[in-house]
Amino acid sequence: MNADGHAAGGWSIGLDIGGTKVLGVLLDDAAAVRATVRVPTRLGTEGVVASAAEVVRRLCADAGIGAADLSGVGAGVPGLVDPRTGEVSHALNLDIHERGVRLAPLLAARLQGVPVTVENDLNVAAVGAARVLGLRGDLAFLALGTGVAAGLLLGGELRRGHRGGAGEIGHLPYASTGPVCPCGQRGCLELYASGSAIDAAWPSRTGRPAAAEVFAAASEGDAVAIGIRDSFTDAVAAAVRLLVLTCDVEHVVLGGGVAEVGAPLLDAVRRQVRSQAEGSPFLRSLRIADRVQVVPGGVPVAPIGAALTARGAVPRRTSVEPVGS
Amino acid sequence: MNADGHAAGGWSIGLDIGGTKVLGVLLDDAAAVRATVRVPTRLGTEGVVASAAEVVRRLCADAGIGAADLSGVGAGVPGLVDPRTGEVSHALNLDIHERGVRLAPLLAARLQGVPVTVENDLNVAAVGAARVLGLRGDLAFLALGTGVAAGLLLGGELRRGHRGGAGEIGHLPYASTGPVCPCGQRGCLELYASGSAIDAAWPSRTGRPAAAEVFAAASEGDAVAIGIRDSFTDAVAAAVRLLVLTCDVEHVVLGGGVAEVGAPLLDAVRRQVRSQAEGSPFLRSLRIADRVQVVPGGVPVAPIGAALTARGAVPRRTSVEPVGS
Numbered sequence: 068m069n070a071d072g073h074a075a076g077g078w079s080i081g082l083d084i085g086g087t088k089v090l091g092v093l094l095d096d097a098a099a100v101r102a103t104v105r106v107p108t109r110l111g112t113e114g115v116v117a118s119a120a121e122v123v124r125r126l127c128a129d130a131g132i133g134a135a136d137l138s139g140v141g142a143g144v145p146g147l148v149d150p151r152t153g154e155v156s157h158a159l160n161l162d163i164h165e166r167g168v169r170l171a172p173l174l175a176a177r178l179q180g181v182p183v184t185v186e187n188d189l190n191v192a193a194v195g196a197a198r199v200l201g202l203r204g205d206l207a208f209l210a211l212g213t214g215v216a217a218g219l220l221l222g223g224e225l226r227r228g229h230r231g232g233a234g235e236i237g238h239l240p241y242a243s244t245g246p247v248c249p250c251g252q253r254g255c256l257e258l259y260a261s262g263s264a265i266d267a268a269w270p271s272r273t274g275r276p277a278a279a280e281v282f283a284a285a286s287e288g289d290a291v292a293i294g295i296r297d298s299f300t301d302a303v304a305a306a307v308r309l310l311v312l313t314c315d316v317e318h319v320v321l322g323g324g325v326a327e328v329g330a331p332l333l334d335a336v337r338r339q340v341r342s343q344a345e346g347s348p349f350l351r352s353l354r355i356a357d358r359v360q361v362v363p364g365g366v367p368v369a370p371i372g373a374a375l376t377a378r379g380a381v382p383r384r385t386s387v388e389p390v391g392s
Numbered sequence: 393m394n395a396d397g398h399a400a401g402g403w404s405i406g407l408d409i410g411g412t413k414v415l416g417v418l419l420d421d422a423a424a425v426r427a428t429v430r431v432p433t434r435l436g437t438e439g440v441v442a443s444a445a446e447v448v449r450r451l452c453a454d455a456g457i458g459a460a461d462l463s464g465v466g467a468g469v470p471g472l473v474d475p476r477t478g479e480v481s482h483a484l485n486l487d488i489h490e491r492g493v494r495l496a497p498l499l500a501a502r503l504q505g506v507p508v509t510v511e512n513d514l515n516v517a518a519v520g521a522a523r524v525l526g527l528r529g530d531l532a533f534l535a536l537g538t539g540v541a542a543g544l545l546l547g548g549e550l551r552r553g554h555r556g557g558a559g560e561i562g563h564l565p566y567a568s569t570g571p572v573c574p575c576g577q578r579g580c581l582e583l584y585a586s587g588s589a590i591d592a593a594w595p596s597r598t599g600r601p602a603a604a605e606v607f608a609a610a611s612e613g614d615a616v617a618i619g620i621r622d623s624f625t626d627a628v629a630a631a632v633r634l635l636v637l638t639c640d641v642e643h644v645v646l647g648g649g650v651a652e653v654g655a656p657l658l659d660a661v662r663r664q665v666r667s668q669a670e671g672s673p674f675l676r677s678l679r680i681a682d683r684v685q686v687v688p689g690g691v692p693v694a695p696i697g698a699a700l701t702a703r704g705a706v707p708r709r710t711s712v713e714p715v716g717s
Binding site: 230239347 | 575630
């Protein structure tokens with residue numbers, strides 16, 4: 068027991084460290100969210116560590132606890148992560164271009180030795196989504212944001228892959244005659260199924276996110292919006308089918324910025340999944356549409372998952388090796 | 393010890409039950425192949441059980457052992473399998489159209505109670521390929537035969553999936569404007585990356601398998617054969633990329649009938665993988681071509697894997713549920 072009467076291991080903090088903000092949550096003993104804090108991300112290794120430490124300090128201050136009361140801090144970061152060592156490589160959105168930046172030890176040192184775990188951001192989001200939606204089976208968290216990629220929770224374990232390529236479905240071909248992707252290939256799925264694809268097709272008119280505007284206008288019968296929505300959801304449905312026909316996950320949870328659209332997104336994606344399965348008894352037998360869900364609006368699944376990971380809720384077996392250059 | 397001086401558990405038999413033949417191997421205590429037998433498959437549940445039992449009897453007779461000396465018999469079958477119960481569903485190539493045919497108990501009863509395990513044929517092939525090639529990391533066995541599908545060995549366990557759809561990559565789209573697949577979709581990968589695709593494009597001239605003729609003629613500069621080979625291997629390379637960008641397996645082993653082509657197939661597929669990665673530093677960093685291997689000619693990886701599965705060499709955790717009709 069510590070000074071607050073909580074078992075050591077009672078409090079934990081999860082961080083989602085993105086290119087623009089760090090979002091943090093404080094979980095209590097029952098894994099309920101007790102506080103959230105958001106700060107702008109300072110870039111580069113030193114900036115990331117300072118921003119993360121600031122979030123931890125503010126969460127602790129809000130709850131009236133000290134860093135020593137924390138059983139652990141978990142952080143999700145975009146990029147290649149070796150969770151055994153807490154090393155991060157090629158986290159370009161964080162302006163970390165080097166390989167093997169020892170983010171976990173650096174942050175732990177800043178936090179007076181609190182145990183810190185670092186994971187890929189989509190992996191922690193998969194863990195958080197499973198928790199928030201109460202899902203026990205195999206799950207893919209399909210992030211529809213600037214890019215498109217998936218976090219995979221298979222057999223109760225995070226699927227990290229041999230070289231950190233697991234779930235990188237955004238760079239599989241979707242339209243072979245499409246434009247060139249920044250990755251160098253042509254017609255990648257990410258060019259069609261991402262929030263960026265909607266942003267490019269529909270400049271926001273009201274200042275609201277383009278995806279929200281498109282789905283609202285489509286529901287009111289705007290032909291242009293309907294075309295954008297259907298083209299987008301057709302690509303998302305292809306991503307869902309891809310995850311099922313390779314990994315056969317029981318659940319595909321739509322997340323990322325576009326998921327804030329909520330039920331209209333879910334309905335439209337399920338409709339496209341069913342449309343793609345029309346005429347194929349094989350696809351229909353897999354009941355793919357029933358597997359799709361969406362992250363509940365405003366629920367910070369990534370930091371919640373990061374905090375759960377820090378609590379040791381997820382087995383750590385992995386076969387990650389650094390990507391060669 | 394039994395009468396032959398082998399530890400109970402020393403001998404095991406593996407069967408690969410296909411639509412035309414049952415291929416069986418006898419493994420000794422050191423998991424070395426001591427005998428192989430092949431018989432034509434009699435179809436339907438009773439026929440399959442009788443054919444399998446005949447192979448077991450002949451293997452035992454050849455080695456001078458009795459069924460009671462076997463620690464187990466493992467069988468790989470095409471179709472949906474629940475390895476916990478030994479039930480097989482929708483094994484259409486075996487003329488088993490029902491759901492829940494209890495193949496393992498039926499065969500065990502025919503073999504005086506020898507323990508029998510039944511698995512999907514691609515799963516046992518993945519186990520066998522890992523053993524034969526001495527591969528320890530995550531592995532996909534990519535079968536290039538009548539159809540195209542993969543068996544997945546991830547984290548030391550077979551990936552079976554929620555509804556038996558894991559590895560069914562042959563029914564992902566490859567050419568959206570392509571012909572209609574028997575599955576009901578259009579332009580499935582299987583229509584381009586299978587042995588059937590080569591057979592359809594190149595009627596055999598010598599009675600040898602069409603794939604062998606095509607690769608031989610292509611190496612001699614035959615323009616038609618080069619076109620067929622390159623179209624085929626481009627589709628196979630797409631399948632390999634798909635497996636890496638979803639599951640990030642360390643190894644992709646080419647198997648199935650076309651794999652008998654051997655080194656020329658491997659070379660051509662690696663060349664196409666490298667060609668697809670040209671211009672994409674992202675793809676190049678994943679070193680996909682280095683991950684591709686081919687089953688050594690004439691080595692019966694599926695029955696070997698089935699025998700290893702019967703020996704309990706593979707963890708049996710699974711989340712298979714029968715496919716709804």
